[in-house]
Amino acid sequence: MEKLLRKTENLTPVAPEALAAYLRHGEALLEQVNQTLLDRTDLPQLLGGNPQQMMFDNHRYHFDFMANVFEFQAYDMLVRMVPWVYRAYMSHGFSADYFLVELEAWVDALRGCLAEEAGSVVNIYEFLLQNHDLFLELAKPYPESGAQSRDDDSDEAVFYRHLLDGDFKECFRLSRNLLERSGSLDRLYLEIIQPAMYRIGRDWETGRISVAKEHLASAIVMRLLASIYPLLNPPPTLKGKVVITAAPNEFHEIGAWMVANALELDGWKTVFLGANTPRTDLLNLVQSEQPKVLALSIAMPFNLRHVKKILHGVKNLPCDQRPRTLVGGQVFRLSDRLQQTLGADGYADNCAAARNLLQQWWDGA
Ligand code: B12
Incomplete structure (x- = not known):
């Protein structure tokens, strides 16, 4: 390389x-x-x-x-x-x-x-x-990971196997136990669910699992994001408003959803729009909601141009309606140039880093 x-x-x-x-x-x-x-x-x-x-x-x-x-x-x-x-x-x-x-x-x-x-x-x-x-x-195939084998009894490998089996109840049980033990949503998101989903992606990429199995895993994770989060009793809103969405034509929404949950738990008022929000509607919503921050998620390289147009649209808003802009998602791991060329105010590699950066912005504001 x-x-x-x-x-x-x-x-x-x-x-x-x-x-x-x-x-x-x-x-x-x-x-x-x-x-x-x-x-x-x-x-x-x-x-x-x-x-x-x-x-x-x-x-x-x-x-x-x-x-x-x-x-x-x-x-x-x-x-x-x-x-x-x-x-x-x-x-x-x-x-x-x-x-x-x-x-x-x-x-x-x-x-x-x-x-x-x-x-x-x-x-x-x-x-x-x-x-x-x-x-x-x-392009040689990836080496076998070993996570499929019952010998690997790490939480992440066990969770991944439950995902492959399509077993929501076991995924839920494991996630709830882990939360009770560690009290850390970051740990569940970043050390269990995220790596397991990256494995699922490689399995699909290399033809080990079907599209249907990959959809099943995504659906289980989305059910988990919705059902585990309320167990943490989200605190009252103490900070500003953040609009979070996946880019236009971007169907990967799980990462943005994690960011939304992590920020909401940290006291932000979050407006999470999910996948594939059209540019004009998003800019209209930004004008009506007047958030402190607009956060955009991009996984696929072919969606970068849409995000550039949104950021341009935000820059053209009147000063008092212009939120700070934050970007993230897997596409940024493919190129060192993107953050700078897109010209967003900030980038974070994961939901914990996003929370830290927004805290700095809040403290400095
Ligand atoms: C589930 C999935 C799908 C689902 C998404 C369902 C859903 N509701 O979200 C569906 C089936 C729709 C899908 C479609 C496609 N997918 Co897909 N998908 C995945 C998979 C397996 C998991 C994605 C995921 O949830 N990851 C877990 C989350 C938690 O991780 P994350 O996104 O990185 O998010 C974290 C950080 O990046 C960051 N972050 C993310 N967003 C943001 C935003 C902000 C503001 C900040 C600060 C941080 C941040 O914080 C998050 C939490 O820590 C990935 C594999 C992978 N490596 O992720 C492939 C993957 C991303 N998909 C891939 C592909 C190719 C596609 C398709 C083109 C397939 C096709 N031929 O149709 C389409 C594209 C559709 C589109 N236009 O977007 C490839 C991309 C390859 C590449 N390098 O470009 C991957 C990597 C699979 C692979 N290994 O080949 N996919």
Whole structure:
């Protein structure tokens, strides 16, 4: 990975006009790439027997992702994501050659649709093609974790196995016991539920569990977040109001929900909106609720551009209605550039760090 990260230092930024052309021609590019793949007689082998829809979805995700890479010039995010893409799709049967064929199809489509603006964009695709073998190397499957085995009797491993079994009652029992013993919601969230959900994600990524099993685990965790929290008797509101939401098109809401619960327990008045809140509605709500802080959660790189627009909208609000902005979520672990480029007032890596940062803001306010 270090080698690839160093190589990205020589990549030239994609000019704003080239990004605009890429976005303008998006549908034509996608149609051409899809058609090139559909014309191949070896397509069933390239897709490993998967439905063509999976390939169409991949091309659209790819396009949205690359637009964000170009906008934020986040080539570190690019090289950290590509091994994930290779691993996830190959675990589900796609062949390694699929990526070479697909990337070549993008280069042809870009040269055809973007004409002279294509240069800097094509360079990035050529970088991906030249480094295919390194990406393949980095996409090797994860080693077995051992948490599936009954030998590992740590709370986190036991919780994870109950999640895999779809056993809400056992997950609840374990969580309540742990809270009674430690009295710490941070411990339950950060040492038990969060790592167990990261494992569930890797299991889905590597094809060990189905989408249905992953949904079951998410549903259990959401039932837990709703049912365990009231046991802690939330205190009266002593501090300001915080609006917390996942970004537009962001369906990962569990992390933001943890942040909301942790802040509410710390005396903040929280307005938690859940997943996928549209930008205009969110900005209207900020104006009517007038919170001290707007907190945004982002897991998927393709949602960064939406957040940039929201932050821009907040900056344009009249001074007396402008909340401080806080961002967090897994996307920030993919690139060092994002926090700075997005320009939010703060970032926190988890719910405990969010609480500490807001306390500093409250004390300083
Ligand atoms: C559950 C889940 C889903 C569920 C979400 C259900 C729900 N109601 O939330 C569903 C099925 C909707 C889903 C969909 C998808 N998912 Co998903 N999902 C997950 C999974 C397994 C768990 C997420 C989770 O709850 N984690 C636990 C929480 C507690 O952790 P967290 O989000 O990091 O939050 C903590 C911190 O980041 C931070 N934080 C979070 N938000 C905020 C906000 C602020 C303001 C602050 C300060 C801090 C903060 O504090 C939190 C608590 O400490 C993850 C695996 C993983 N690694 O998390 C994959 C994962 C995130 N998903 C993934 C993918 C690819 C997808 C899909 C694209 C799949 C698909 N092909 O459709 C879609 C994308 C949909 C979309 N547009 O958003 C990938 C992302 C890969 C990547 N690097 O980009 C992951 C990593 C799985 C994997 N290993 O491959 N997913």
